Amino acid sequence: MGYHRKPLPVGVDDFEMLVTRGYYFIDKTNFMRDLLDMKGSVNLFTRPRRFGKTLNLSMLQYFFEDMRGKDGKKIDNTALFEGLDIMQAGEAYLMHMGQYPVIHMTLKAGKRPDFESACKQIAWQIAMEYQRHSYVLARLSEGNKDKYERIMWEKASLDEYCGSLQFLSNCLQEYYGRNVIILIDEYDVPLENAYLRGFYQQMMDFIRSFFEAALKTNSSLEFAVVTGCLRISKESIFTGMNNLKTMSILEEKYDEYFGFTDDEVQKMCADYQLSDKYETFKSWYNGYLFGKTNVYNPWSVILLMDDISLNHDWHPRSYWANTSSNSIVRKLIEKADDSVKGEIEHLIDGGAIEKPVHEDITYGEIYDSMDNMWNFMFFTGYFRKVAERMDDKDVRWLTMCLPNREVRYIFREKIMSWFQEKIQEKDLSMFYTAFVNKDTVVVEEELNKIMFETISALDENESYYHGLVAGLLSPMKGYRTKSNREAGKGRSDLFVKPVSRRKEAFVVEFKVAKKVRELEKKADEALRQIAEKQYAAELYDDGYEIVGNYGIAFCGKDCLVKYQA
Numbered sequence: 001m002g003y004h005r006k007p008l009p010v011g012v013d014d015f016e017m018l019v020t021r022g023y024y025f026i027d028k029t030n031f032m033r034d035l036l037d038m039k040g041s042v043n044l045f046t047r048p049r050r051f052g053k054t055l056n057l058s059m060l061q062y063f064f065e066d067m068r069g070k071d072g073k074k075i076d077n078t079a080l081f082e083g084l085d086i087m088q089a090g091e092a093y094l095m096h097m098g099q100y101p102v103i104h105m106t107l108k109a110g111k112r113p114d115f116e117s118a119c120k121q122i123a124w125q126i127a128m129e130y131q132r133h134s135y136v137l138a139r140l141s142e143g144n145k146d147k148y149e150r151i152m153w154e155k156a157s158l159d160e161y162c163g164s165l166q167f168l169s170n171c172l173q174e175y176y177g178r179n180v181i182i183l184i185d186e187y188d189v190p191l192e193n194a195y196l197r198g199f200y201q202q203m204m205d206f207i208r209s210f211f212e213a214a215l216k217t218n219s220s221l222e223f224a225v226v227t228g229c230l231r232i233s234k235e236s237i238f239t240g241m242n243n244l245k246t247m248s249i250l251e252e253k254y255d256e257y258f259g260f261t262d263d264e265v266q267k268m269c270a271d272y273q274l275s276d277k278y279e280t281f282k283s284w285y286n287g288y289l290f291g292k293t294n295v296y297n298p299w300s301v302i303l304l305m306d307d308i309s310l311n312h313d314w315h316p317r318s319y320w321a322n323t324s325s326n327s328i329v330r331k332l333i334e335k336a337d338d339s340v341k342g343e344i345e346h347l348i349d350g351g352a353i354e355k356p357v358h359e360d361i362t363y364g365e366i367y368d369s370m371d372n373m374w375n376f377m378f379f380t381g382y383f384r385k386v387a388e389r390m391d392d393k394d395v396r397w398l399t400m401c402l403p404n405r406e407v408r409y410i411f412r413e414k415i416m417s418w419f420q421e422k423i424q425e426k427d428l429s430m431f432y433t434a435f436v437n438k439d440t441v442v443v444e445e446e447l448n449k450i451m452f453e454t455i456s457a458l459d460e461n462e463s464y465y466h467g468l469v470a471g472l473l474s475p476m477k478g479y480r481t482k483s484n485r486e487a488g489k490g491r492s493d494l495f496v497k498p499v500s501r502r503k504e505a506f507v508v509e510f511k512v513a514k515k516v517r518e519l520e521k522k523a524d525e526a527l528r529q530i531a532e533k534q535y536a537a538e539l540y541d542d543g544y545e546i547v548g549n550y551g552i553a554f555c556g557k558d559c560l561v562k563y564q565a
Contacts, residue, residue, distance in 0.1 A: 005024075005271070005272055005309065006022055006023060006024040007021075007022065007023055007024070008023065008024050008302050008305055008306040008309075009023040009024060009025070009302065010302055010303060010306055012055075013054040013055045013058060014055075014058050015055060015058040015059040015061070015062050015080065016058075016062055016077070016080060018055070019080045020080070024268070024271070026260060026264050026268070026298075027084050027085050028052070028056060028059065028256075028257050029059065029063070029081060029084045029085045029086035029087075030085045030086060030089065030257075031056060031059070031060070031254065031257045032059075032060065032063050032064070032086055032089075032093065032096075033086060033089045033093050034253070034254060034257075035060075035223070035225070036092075036093055036096060038245070038253065039223075040223060040243075040245040041221070041223055041224070041243035041244075041245075042215045042223070042224045042226065042241060042243050042244045042245065043223065043224065043225045043226065043245050043247065044226045044227075044228070044231060044238075044244060044245065044246045044247065045225065045226070045227045045228075045247050045254065045258070046227075046228055046229060046230055046231050046246065046247070046248045046249070046359075046379060047227065047229070047249060047258045047259075047290075047381075048229060048249075048288075048297075048379075048380050048381025049229060049380070049381070050297065050298070050299035050300075050320060051258045051259050051295075051297065051298060051299070051381070052257075052258050052259060052298050053185060053186075053227040053228075053258065054106070054185050054186075054227075056227075056257060056258065057104065057183045057185050057225060057227060058104075060102075060181075060183055060225060061102050061104045061183060062077045062080055062081075063077070063081065063086070063096075063097055063098075064096060064097070064098070064099070064100045064102055064181050065077075065098065065100060065101070065102035065104075065181075066098050066099055066100055066101060066102075066176060066178075067098070067102075068133075068135055069135075070134060070135060071135065072135035072138070074098075076098065077097075077098060078097065078098070081097070099178065100176075100178055100179070100180065100181045100222060101133075101172035101173070101175070101176045101178065101180045101181070102180070102181045102182075102183065103129055103133075103165060103168055103169065103172070103180060103181070103182045103183065104129065104182075104183040104185075105125050105126065105128075105129050105165075105183070105184060105185070106125060106184070106185040106186050107122060107125070107184065107185070107186050107187050107188075107189055107190050107207075108185065108186040108189050109121040109122065109124065109125055110122045110189055110190030110193065110203075111189055111190065111193040112193070112197075113197055114197065114199060115194070115199040115202045115203060115206075118190055118193065118194065118199075118203065119158065119161070119206065120154075122161070122190065123154050123156070123161050124154060126151060126161060126164050126165070127151060127152050127153065127154045129168065130148065130151050130152035130164075130168060131152055133168065133171070133172060134152065135175075136148075136171045136172060136174075136175045137149070139174065139175055140171060144171065147160065147167065148167075148168075148171065151164050151167070151168075158206070161210070162206065162209035162210050162213060163209075163213045164210075165182060165210065165213065165214035165218075166213040166214050166217070166218045166220075168180075169182065169214065169218055169220040169221060170220050172220070173220035178222070179220055179221060179222035180220050180221060180222055181222050181223055181224070181225075182214060182215070182221060182223075182224040182225075183224070183225050183226075184224070184225075184226045184227070185227050186227065186228060187207070187211075187226050187227065187228045188228035188229055188230055188363075189228070190203050190207060191203055191204065191207060191363055192229075192363055194363075195363035195364065195366075200363060200364060204237065204364075207237050208236070208237040208239070211237045211238070211241075212237075212239075212241075215241060215243075215244075216240065216241050216243070229379065229380050230361055230363075230376070230379055230380070231246050231248060231359050231360050231361075231379075236360075236362070246359065248359050248379065249288070249289075249290045249291075249379065249385075250291070250357075250359070250385070251291055252291035252292055253291070254291075255290040255291030255292060255293040255295075256290075256293045256295075258290065258295070259288060259290065259295035259296055259297065259298050260295065260296040260298045260301055261293060261294070261295065261296070262282070262286065262294055262296070264296075265278070265281055265282070265286070265296050265301060266278060268301070268305060269281065269305075272305060272309050274305070274308060274309060274312075277308060280304075280316055281296065281301060281304065281305075281316075282296075283404065283405050284300070284304070284316045284404055284405045284406050285297045285300045285301050285304070285316075285404055285406055286403075286404055287384050287402075287403030287404035287407075288381070288384055288403050288404075289384050289385050289403075297320055297381075297404075297406065299319060299320060300318075300319040300320050300406055303319040304316055304317075304319065316405070316406075317409075318406045318407075318409045318410055318413075319406075320381075320406055320407075320410070321406075321409070321410050321413075321414060330418055331366075331367060331373070334422070335367070335370065335373070336419075338452075340370055341419075341454075341455045344411065344415060344455050345455050345456060347401065347402050347411060348402070348408060348411050348412055348416075348455075350401070350402075351401065352386050352399050352400060352401040353374075353399070353400055353401075354397055354398065354399045354400075355371055355374040355375070355378075355397065355398060355400065356371055356395050356396065356397050356398075357375055357378065357388075357396050357397065357398045358375065358396070359379070361375050361376060361379075374400075378398065378400055381407075382402070382407055382410075383400035383401065383402065383403065383407075384400065384401055384402070384403035385398050385399070385400060386398075386399040386400060386401055387399040415455070416454070416455055416456070419453070419454040419455050420454055420468065420471055422453075422454075423450055423453055423454055423472070424471065424472065424475065428446075428472060428475075428476075430442065430446060431443065431446040431447070431450075431472065432473075432476045432477075434446060435473070435476075435496075435506075436479075436504075438548060438563045440561045440562060440563050443561045444559060444560060444561040447469075447552075447559050447561065448557070448558065448559060450468075450472065451468075451557040451558075451559065452557055454468070456556070456557065461512060462493070462510050462511070462512050465510050465512065465552075465554045465559075466483070466493050466494070466510050469494065469508070469510070469552070470483050470494055473494070473496055476496075478498055478499050478500075478503075479496055479497065479498050479499070480496075480497045480499070481494060481495070481496050481497075482494065482495040482496075482497060491535060491538070492507045492508065492509050492529075492530055492533075492535035493508055493509050493510050494506075494507070494508035494509075495507060495508075495538070495539060496508060497539065497542070497544070498544075501542075501543045501544050501545070502545075503546070504544075504546040504547065504548050505539045505544040505546070505547050505548075506547070506548050506549070506550055507530050507535045507536050507539065507547060507548075507549045507550070508549075508550040508552065509526040509527070509529055509530050509535070509549070509550070509551055509552070510526065510552050510553075510554065511523065511525055511526045511551070511552075511553045511554070512553070512554050512555070513553050513554065513555040514555070515555065516555050516556075516558055518553075518555070519553045519554075519555055519558065519559070519560035520553070520560055520562075521553075522551075522553035522560075523551040523552065523553040523560050523561070523562040524551065524562065525551070525553075526550075526551030526552065526553065526562075527549055527551035527562055527564045530549045530551065530564075531549070531564075535549075536549065548563060548564070548565055549563065549564045549565075550562070550563055551563075551564070
């Protein structure tokens with residue numbers, strides 16, 4: 001575009017790489033200042049996926065760690081922070097830079113099909129951290145050295161891995177003469193995966209022992225920062241952990257450090273000469289409320305900024321659609337009754353729902369009630385808090401809506417399509433038989449039943465109904481359904497063509513009525529259009545001798561079907 005711009009950090013979550021390679025960076029370094037001010041012993045931050053948790057932990061590591069090479073020599077990271085906000089915070093904060101041994105690991109790798117392979121991946125992550133600190137071996141006793149090497153080379157027992165972070169903390173504390181900072185990213189990924197795969201209790205027992213040793217009974221701990229999507233405490237990996245501070249999206253503390261603020265996105269648009277696109281970013285990716293701060297989805301902002309800076313006419317899309325816990329959200333569809341379907345439709349149409357909220361859901365409880373499912377979806381980024389109240393039983397209630405166009409798109413496209421998939425798994429033989437036999441009464445009844453089982457939106461248009469009916473007819477044996485929507489003028493909505501040209505083929509045209517009493521008029525209009533525009537001509541040219549016409553009119557979840565030979 002004729003000007004120099006910094007590359008955007010698409011998928012870059014290592015702070016040192018981001019700085020040294022000159023990526024665009026939105027300064028969140030005062031996060032360290034606030035951590036030091038708050039003095040939390042174990043700090044749990046729960047945020048939706050792709051909201052900057054991993055990058056923030058990497059930033060903490062490079063700031064606090066007395067980093068050593070394999071030869072034990074100190075690595076100075078001061079240059080990484082030159083010109084950033086933390087450097088203006090004062091000596092009371094800068095005196096902590098590069099002063100602590102740091103253990104930093106992610107549990108993201110624990111997403112495996114069975115307990116053994118999940119533990120193996122977590123053991124590998126632990127071993128990598130042991131290898132990074134292998135310079136401490138020179139000062140360990142023979143017994144501790146043997147244990148250290150067993151863990152480092154992945155030859156330890158399960159019990160030794162349970163206590164491995166505490167043991168490494170002790171070794172580092174002894175080497176440095178200072179307590180250790182522990183950073184754990186994506187702590188709940190192995191638990192979510194284990195629940196979906198059927199070995200939840202085994203993984204819960206392992207993670208509980210792992211955390212208790214590292215975070216509850218660890219005399220070598222300075223402080224810890226743990227990140228994930230949910231707080232999981234009832235069963236509980238945090239049992240009796242009186243030193244735990246939880247910062248969820250409802251907390252005002254640290255509310256601006258995960259995700260981008262409005263000022264940050266405005267500046268970013270200006271820096272990339274895209275200020276004319278600011279309203280697009282706002283309508284698609286803003287709308288989250290963390291504490292009292294309005295927040296944008298950083299993942300989607302960066303991806304659209306990258307695409308649109310190369311092609312000014314690039315259209316926004318839902319980049320976040322496949323990054324969150326869709327497998328659990330899909331369970332919502334399987335359990336949804338008419339009331340839940342109505343609430344989903346209300347949300348898609350811009351409305352709000354009120355639900356009781358509690359922050360300590362466990363994966364084992366998510367499916368116990370629909371309220372737990374709404375809770376899960378709120379804390380994993382699908383809703384914005386509009387208001388809250390406390391009832392006379394001290395239950396906290398939140399009024400929630402969809403935050404932006406991106407999430408509305410996910411609801412419309414993903415969730416609505418899941419409902420349609422669920423319908424296509426049903427026995428549709430009666431619908432197919434009635435359609436081929438021109439039994440409009442049964443076709444109408446079956447279509448009405450199907451629409452009551454799916455979800456829709458108040459702004460249904462012809463395209464929505466076209467897609468629904470085309471999807472229903474496509475699996476019909478002995479027939480090919482051809483959608484002509486893409487072909488432009490002069491063609492009907494659908495052709496339903498039998499494999500044998502001796503059988504009757506069908507032209508289908510859809511119309512949408514604003515009121516139920518207009519359904520018959522609209523169905524007649526559809527049939528008249530088929531005749532006037534001679535849509536059947538293409539089927540006759542293709543060798544079909546018998547062609548019938550369907551005019552189908554829709555209004556909300558009602559329809560009227562007419563057939564004409």
